[in-house]
Amino acid sequence: MDPRAPRYKQIEIPLTVTNEAGEHIQCACVNISESGALLHVTQDHQLQKGQRLTARLVKGGHLADVTMRVERLDGDGVGVRFLRDD
Incomplete structure:
Protein backbone atom coordinates (compact mmCIF):
# COMPACT_ATOMS: atom_id res chain seq x y z
CA MET A 1 0.00 0.00 0.00
CA ASP A 2 1.25 3.46 -0.84
CA PRO A 3 2.21 5.21 2.43
CA ARG A 4 0.88 8.46 0.97
CA ALA A 5 -2.58 6.99 0.43
CA PRO A 6 -5.22 8.59 2.63
CA ARG A 7 -6.34 6.60 5.64
CA TYR A 8 -9.89 6.90 6.82
CA LYS A 9 -11.41 6.02 10.15
CA GLN A 10 -15.05 5.35 10.91
CA ILE A 11 -16.00 4.50 7.32
CA GLU A 12 -18.83 1.99 7.08
CA ILE A 13 -19.63 0.37 3.73
CA PRO A 14 -23.25 -0.83 3.42
CA LEU A 15 -23.52 -4.57 2.79
CA THR A 16 -26.45 -6.97 2.58
CA VAL A 17 -25.73 -10.56 3.62
CA THR A 18 -28.07 -13.53 3.33
CA ASN A 19 -28.33 -16.22 6.00
CA GLU A 20 -29.02 -19.92 5.44
CA VAL A 30 -16.07 -1.55 8.92
CA ASN A 31 -12.96 -3.59 8.12
CA ILE A 32 -12.17 -6.09 5.36
CA SER A 33 -9.16 -8.19 4.40
CA GLU A 34 -8.39 -11.16 2.15
CA SER A 35 -9.48 -13.60 4.83
CA GLY A 36 -12.43 -11.92 6.51
CA ALA A 37 -14.29 -8.84 7.63
CA LEU A 38 -15.74 -7.05 10.63
CA LEU A 39 -19.43 -6.24 10.28
CA HIS A 40 -21.84 -4.12 12.28
CA VAL A 41 -25.34 -5.55 11.95
CA THR A 42 -27.78 -2.68 11.45
CA GLN A 43 -30.94 -4.78 11.87
CA ASP A 44 -32.15 -6.77 14.85
CA HIS A 45 -30.96 -10.24 13.76
CA GLN A 46 -29.55 -12.88 16.05
CA LEU A 47 -26.37 -14.23 14.49
CA GLN A 48 -24.61 -17.24 15.97
CA LYS A 49 -21.01 -18.36 15.92
CA GLY A 50 -20.50 -20.86 13.09
CA GLN A 51 -23.45 -19.54 11.06
CA ARG A 52 -22.89 -19.26 7.30
CA LEU A 53 -23.71 -16.09 5.38
CA THR A 54 -23.40 -15.14 1.71
CA ALA A 55 -22.97 -11.77 0.01
CA ARG A 56 -22.20 -10.40 -3.46
CA LEU A 57 -18.75 -8.81 -3.36
CA VAL A 58 -16.24 -7.68 -5.94
CA LYS A 59 -13.66 -10.44 -6.29
CA GLY A 60 -10.96 -10.24 -8.95
CA GLY A 61 -12.72 -7.30 -10.59
CA HIS A 62 -16.07 -9.12 -10.93
CA LEU A 63 -19.12 -9.57 -8.73
CA ALA A 64 -19.06 -12.96 -7.04
CA ASP A 65 -21.11 -14.78 -4.42
CA VAL A 66 -18.89 -15.06 -1.35
CA THR A 67 -19.62 -17.43 1.53
CA MET A 68 -18.48 -16.54 5.02
CA ARG A 69 -18.73 -18.05 8.50
CA VAL A 70 -19.35 -16.10 11.71
CA GLU A 71 -16.20 -16.50 13.83
CA ARG A 72 -16.87 -14.12 16.71
CA LEU A 73 -19.57 -11.92 18.19
CA ASP A 74 -18.56 -9.12 20.54
CA GLY A 75 -18.89 -5.42 21.22
CA ASP A 76 -16.71 -4.58 18.20
CA GLY A 77 -19.11 -6.30 15.81
CA VAL A 78 -19.43 -9.59 13.99
CA GLY A 79 -16.18 -11.13 12.80
CA VAL A 80 -16.57 -13.30 9.70
CA ARG A 81 -14.08 -15.47 7.84
CA PHE A 82 -14.38 -15.90 4.07
CA LEU A 83 -14.64 -19.54 2.99
CA ARG A 84 -12.87 -20.92 -0.05
CA ASP A 85 -14.87 -22.17 -3.02
CA ASP A 86 -13.31 -25.64 -2.99
Whole structure:
Protein backbone atom coordinates (compact mmCIF):
# COMPACT_ATOMS: atom_id res chain seq x y z
CA MET A 1 0.00 0.00 0.00
CA ASP A 2 1.25 3.46 -0.84
CA PRO A 3 2.21 5.21 2.43
CA ARG A 4 0.88 8.46 0.97
CA ALA A 5 -2.58 6.99 0.43
CA PRO A 6 -5.22 8.59 2.63
CA ARG A 7 -6.34 6.60 5.64
CA TYR A 8 -9.89 6.90 6.82
CA LYS A 9 -11.41 6.02 10.15
CA GLN A 10 -15.05 5.35 10.91
CA ILE A 11 -16.00 4.50 7.32
CA GLU A 12 -18.83 1.99 7.08
CA ILE A 13 -19.63 0.37 3.73
CA PRO A 14 -23.25 -0.83 3.42
CA LEU A 15 -23.52 -4.57 2.79
CA THR A 16 -26.45 -6.97 2.58
CA VAL A 17 -25.73 -10.56 3.62
CA THR A 18 -28.07 -13.53 3.33
CA ASN A 19 -28.33 -16.22 6.00
CA GLU A 20 -29.02 -19.92 5.44
CA ALA A 21 -32.79 -19.31 5.78
CA GLY A 22 -32.66 -16.82 2.89
CA GLU A 23 -33.23 -13.76 5.09
CA HIS A 24 -31.45 -10.57 4.01
CA ILE A 25 -29.54 -8.83 6.80
CA GLN A 26 -28.36 -5.22 6.49
CA CYS A 27 -24.81 -4.68 7.75
CA ALA A 28 -22.06 -2.12 7.63
CA CYS A 29 -18.60 -3.42 6.79
CA VAL A 30 -16.07 -1.55 8.92
CA ASN A 31 -12.96 -3.59 8.12
CA ILE A 32 -12.17 -6.09 5.36
CA SER A 33 -9.16 -8.19 4.40
CA GLU A 34 -8.39 -11.16 2.15
CA SER A 35 -9.48 -13.60 4.83
CA GLY A 36 -12.43 -11.92 6.51
CA ALA A 37 -14.29 -8.84 7.63
CA LEU A 38 -15.74 -7.05 10.63
CA LEU A 39 -19.43 -6.24 10.28
CA HIS A 40 -21.84 -4.12 12.28
CA VAL A 41 -25.34 -5.55 11.95
CA THR A 42 -27.78 -2.68 11.45
CA GLN A 43 -30.94 -4.78 11.87
CA ASP A 44 -32.15 -6.77 14.85
CA HIS A 45 -30.96 -10.24 13.76
CA GLN A 46 -29.55 -12.88 16.05
CA LEU A 47 -26.37 -14.23 14.49
CA GLN A 48 -24.61 -17.24 15.97
CA LYS A 49 -21.01 -18.36 15.92
CA GLY A 50 -20.50 -20.86 13.09
CA GLN A 51 -23.45 -19.54 11.06
CA ARG A 52 -22.89 -19.26 7.30
CA LEU A 53 -23.71 -16.09 5.38
CA THR A 54 -23.40 -15.14 1.71
CA ALA A 55 -22.97 -11.77 0.01
CA ARG A 56 -22.20 -10.40 -3.46
CA LEU A 57 -18.75 -8.81 -3.36
CA VAL A 58 -16.24 -7.68 -5.94
CA LYS A 59 -13.66 -10.44 -6.29
CA GLY A 60 -10.96 -10.24 -8.95
CA GLY A 61 -12.72 -7.30 -10.59
CA HIS A 62 -16.07 -9.12 -10.93
CA LEU A 63 -19.12 -9.57 -8.73
CA ALA A 64 -19.06 -12.96 -7.04
CA ASP A 65 -21.11 -14.78 -4.42
CA VAL A 66 -18.89 -15.06 -1.35
CA THR A 67 -19.62 -17.43 1.53
CA MET A 68 -18.48 -16.54 5.02
CA ARG A 69 -18.73 -18.05 8.50
CA VAL A 70 -19.35 -16.10 11.71
CA GLU A 71 -16.20 -16.50 13.83
CA ARG A 72 -16.87 -14.12 16.71
CA LEU A 73 -19.57 -11.92 18.19
CA ASP A 74 -18.56 -9.12 20.54
CA GLY A 75 -18.89 -5.42 21.22
CA ASP A 76 -16.71 -4.58 18.20
CA GLY A 77 -19.11 -6.30 15.81
CA VAL A 78 -19.43 -9.59 13.99
CA GLY A 79 -16.18 -11.13 12.80
CA VAL A 80 -16.57 -13.30 9.70
CA ARG A 81 -14.08 -15.47 7.84
CA PHE A 82 -14.38 -15.90 4.07
CA LEU A 83 -14.64 -19.54 2.99
CA ARG A 84 -12.87 -20.92 -0.05
CA ASP A 85 -14.87 -22.17 -3.02
CA ASP A 86 -13.31 -25.64 -2.99
